[in-house]
Amino acid sequence: MNAPKVSRATLRGAVVLTVEEHSLPVVRFVIALRRGSAVDPEGQSGALRAMMELMLRGTDSKSRERFNAELEELGSSFNAVPGSEAAYFRGVALKRNLGATVNLIAEALSAPAFDAEEHAALIDEMVQALASDRDDDDTVAELFLRRAFYKGHPLQRSPLGEAPQVAKLDMEALRRLHANRVVASDIIVAFAGDITPDESLQAANVIVEKLPAGTAPSPLGASLPALPEPKGLRIVVADKPDRAQVQLRVANPGLAGVHPDTLALWLGIVAFGGTFTSPLTQEVRDVRGWSYVAHADFSRRQVLPSPIVLRSVPPKENAVDCLALEIELMDKLAQGQLPQAVLERSRSYMLGRYPFEVATAADMLNPVLRCELLGEPATEIFATPSRIEALSDAQVRAALIKHLQPANLTVAMVSTAADIRDELARKLPAATIEVVDFRTELGG
Amino acid sequence: MSQTDDEKAMERVAADAARAAGHSVKLTGFARYNAQLAASRFQLDNGLVIVLLPDERAPVFAYQTWYRVGSKDENPDRTGLAHLFEHLMFKGTTKHPVGELDRELESRGSQTNAATWVDWTYYTCALAVRPGNLATVVDFESDRMRGLALTQDVFASELDVVKNERRMSVDDSVMGRISETLFATSFTRHAYRWPTIGHLEHLETMQLEHARRFYDTYYAPNNATVVVVGALDPVEAITTLAKAYGAIPASKLPERRRSPEPEQTEAREARLKLPAVSAHVAMGYRAPGQSDPMHAALEIASEALLTGDNARLYKRLVTDEELATEVDGFLSPFAEPGIYEVLLTLRPGADAQRAIDIVQEELSRVGDGLTDGEWRKAQNGLTLSALDSLKDAEGLAEQLGHHETNSRAFEKTFEAIRRWENVQRGDVAQAAKTFFDPRRRTVVVNQPEST
Structure with a gap:
């Protein structure tokens, strides 16, 4: 058996994880932000999601269209998956295209354009999509359960955001969030598949080297109030x-x-x-x-x-x-x-x-x-x-x-x-x- | 090792298994993807096909039984029987009473499950390679191929579960209702026109006797393929299967005459008024079956149309013209000609007809050819998704079973990785011109009253 091997390293404060297995020429990757939407600023529900999505809409040197064209031609994917506890950029690439894919990821993380037009379009799209989500009963059930269960606690906010607050998210708030949250000391870079730990470190270095070092964040639990005590049915x-x-x-x-x-x-x-x-x-x-x-x-x-x-x-x-x-x-x-x-x-x-x-x-x-x-x-x-x-x-x-x-x-x-x-x-x-x-x- | 040597080795596996099991086992196919992954097809005298892929990547195995029967084999007045029957297959045999299969396999770590679609039904479980695990699953699966013992109580209770599944996935689901309407409108004669889950009025009148007849007709070794993928010794695996299945008699399968769908020569449209926040549009273009070379050409076209932010439909409808919040699509992997679906979630107040016109415009424009960038995107994207489907034993078994059942060609699992190599750019343009003809189109619009 060639069971996957796991290794861990640190690089400028970031943790680099590798799960090595060479049966297919495919590499999955995750860049995790250690704190999720639970620590979004009060009244800015959906801010982390908006920041992550906007980071994928062009960089300082590439328009959104150009960035996506390059990524898509590689056959690679790179998506924002915000969560309450942590947030993730997830993707997958053919091994032969990993280097070029990582270069694009590094650019999106360290030098997003935060273009005003894209910001306006994104906010509008998010608000509309939040409305459309109500057409799915399963989604509605999860949303209202979260609100009832965590009532009064930051966790009651869906990582996807709440329409009235999303509509008010301004560019400066997202820029500040990016400056504070996308820092080497607050991320985990993980690769899994056809990659060695050395290759993984090299790729992670491309991603991390241009990010601010940041300071180690306080544990997630310490940033939040105690959960509400449920009373009655x-x-x-x-x-x-x-x-x-x-x-x-x-x-x-x-x-x-x-x-x-x-x-x-x-x-x-x-x-x-x-x-x-x-x-x-x-x-x-x-x-x-x-x-x-x-x-x-x-x-x-x-x-x-x-x-x-x-x-x-x-x-x-x-x-x-x-x-x-x-x-x-x-x-x-x-x-x-x-x-x-x-x-x-x-x-x-x-x-x-x-x-x-x-x-x-x-x-x-x-x-x-x-x-x-x-x-x-x-x-x-x-x-x-x-x-x-x-x-x-x-x-x-x-x-x-x-x-x-x-x-x-x-x-x-x-x-x-x-x-x-x-x-x-x-x-x-x-x-x-x-x-x-x-x-x-x-x-x- | 050359392919000839591979095949000789597998011939020896067949001979050793036949000797040990006391049943004839023939090697009928072999295909290799790389040094680690190669699949073989064997056949027993009773017609049972076995596809085996020894996979040493992890100490686990997947075991799937595929029956060549799906909702297209149903009586149009009794839809939903194939899917209902999938549920009933977990309800006990004369040898193993109801509940024993789930209890035994779960205690060994397996999540047993099953799926039914238009062309097939399959039963799946995955287990660690441990003493007794293969023998146990083979015992249960071979037993329920012919030994099911259905009672009225069990039938009635499971029928309620299925009716509730339908309410959840169709009646209370906007997209479920739209999809059902799309197929019912796209097809006028072919059996793809009714939903696999069945119409509620047919489920309401379903009888135990209908299920028994269906079972007797279609659940037989000569209508099945067993797929085994995992870290198993080939001789031991084939011997175990041959011993368990070898004595099950073949059935006389009915001749399956299906009404071919006449050429669609005029666009069709259906309108719904389901309660919803957003309006939705579904468009279906009559498309070739999966074995048709044009199917691969349409897959390539679909990459350019639907995959990623720069995909033609997403860019026009979501980014540039701000008519939709979501664009999705799907080329049906059916054995017989199906449809190419495009699904839109519109912004409140968006002009549905304008969105439909744009979809048509963009689909027709593929007839002018793809850009170099789109071609590279399709090559890399399709290669990646095909490779990704091989990443574990369960995914591999599913691909092998699907291709063997739909086109009697398990080797397409590996060929899919390079399927774009056999498609010329002119083929994609031609496929778009042929299949995205607006006269072959069916549109369903749900325009809720609130928007």
Whole structure:
């Protein structure tokens, strides 16, 4: 076997990661900004996204058209992917075109044009696209869940931005953001694929050498207030006409990646709703046929505590019963009620699945990056099997009992409110129910 | 090692496996991409095709069973059966009761799944190379090829799941409704005109008996290809498969007569008024099937039209004329002639007809030829995406299975990497002139009342 090899180096304050595997002449790359939209200035939601997008619209020496023509002729891609915790420029290139691609990336990062016309066009496009996003119910559900779950906290802002604030983003704000955030000490450069660590360092040097050194940023958590404590069952209904179904999300506060209980909680959640045979999926989908989608998600390598989210899409006739059932299942889980066979299968599943996490350079790129963002060595990903094996059943159940709060769940539903509002109030009398228009803040 | 030596080695694999399994195994094809990746095709007496690609890059393997049956094989009055059946295949056999397949394979680390489209249905799982894993998946997959035991309860519950899948992906989805309308309007006779997920009224009346008949007809070794990609010993893998599948009798497959779609000679249009924030436009041009050399020419044209910020359609519609916020498109990889789709999300208040006219203008302009830059972009971009599809065992198996099922040519997986080498620039211009003729066009516009 020629398993991918991982290496780490530093270069002018930047971290350079390499996942080396030479089976195909392809190289993936990521330039990660260590802090994401969570630390965007107050009232400037979407600023990081706008800055990243504008960096791809021409440089000091190349118009947007010329820059894109050169990149596209290489067959390479280079995209901005803003996130709450961190933000990423991601791309892929043929090995033979990597050098030319890296030269273009370096130029975009160090000398973006920040052209006034492009700025105006971009802001307009972002506002319009944010409106169009409301045509997708899944996107609407995630948006309103985020707002309800993180209410009053900077994390409630979508990394994509909120239209009224995006509309006011001026060029100077984006320039300042670029000067502060795109600095060597605040980035991670990662390559994966047909590249050696030496080649990776050379390429990273091209990217980093023209960037300001910057100063090491404070940890993300230290820059943010504490997360809000959830109180009671809170339901927000994003009212949308003519819905046959309800996009349903149920969120419970989760844990950060470095918390000692995270792995145990994660394994418990995988057992509860992470596979086709898990109780949540069985009860909602197989036994009742209520939803095509029925699963629970919890990311275990987040810098900040991320919620446990149950996702399902029942028809409007079954939506309230489905929500009640999911709350009931969460309640049982919070009492540690998880069949032994289910927990063991989940453990066995994750151990059997593990080889796929490290099978190819492409598979390893994200976990390696997450380790770096968490401040853990990249080799931590190789420790996953032994850590899962070392977890006792009691630890998993204890984590579920300690961290699940079935009385304090946050629920988002995208639905025609008139179809479910009365039934919600009748069957879940303890809930606080808020109905909002699905176009809220768009002026619709 | 030369190709001849490769093939001789694989002939020996077939002979050793046949001896060990007690069933005839013949090598019927071989193709090599590079020193590491080479695939072989074997066939058993009952017609089962096996495509094997030993891949030592990681200690894992992908196992996929492709059936040459999709929604195009359905009765037009009973659409959605192929896809519903895909769900039912997880519902137990006489040997393995309902739930056992998922429980057993999940406990070994596999995410079992499946997909159905117009031309095919396939079942996939991926496992670590560990003792018993290959034998286990072969046992389950060979068993459910003929041994499914369906009950009314299981059928009814899964039918509800499928109806809910349809509500989610079509009824409550603007783009889902538009896509369904586009195909229903583009095709008047061919079976591509109905949606793979089926019409709700057909799902409402679907009976267990319909599913049983469908299974008996199409789920048979002579209608299937098993694709195995991974770090497996070839003799052991082929022997295991031959032992498990070799005794399954072939079926008499029905002759599949499909109504050919008549030439489209006039533009068509459909208008919707679904609730939405933005207006959407979908345009479909009747396009060749994937085996037609002109398909590759259209793929190259599509790179120039749709890939990247400088792509002709994005630049005109989003950047220059500010009519759309999003431009997307897709050339259907169908066995028979499909469509080339262009999808637009319009800005509020944008003139939909103006956007349609621009798309037509730009598509027609490809008939004048591509620039040198666009040609390089297509060459590099298509090479990269084809290589990227080979990056892991699951992706590789999917490509091999798709090509073997649709055109009985698994080797196209590797040929795709250099497919642009067989296309001349004049071919692209000719393809654009032929296929982007406005008379071959169907347009669907969703103009919500709120915009």
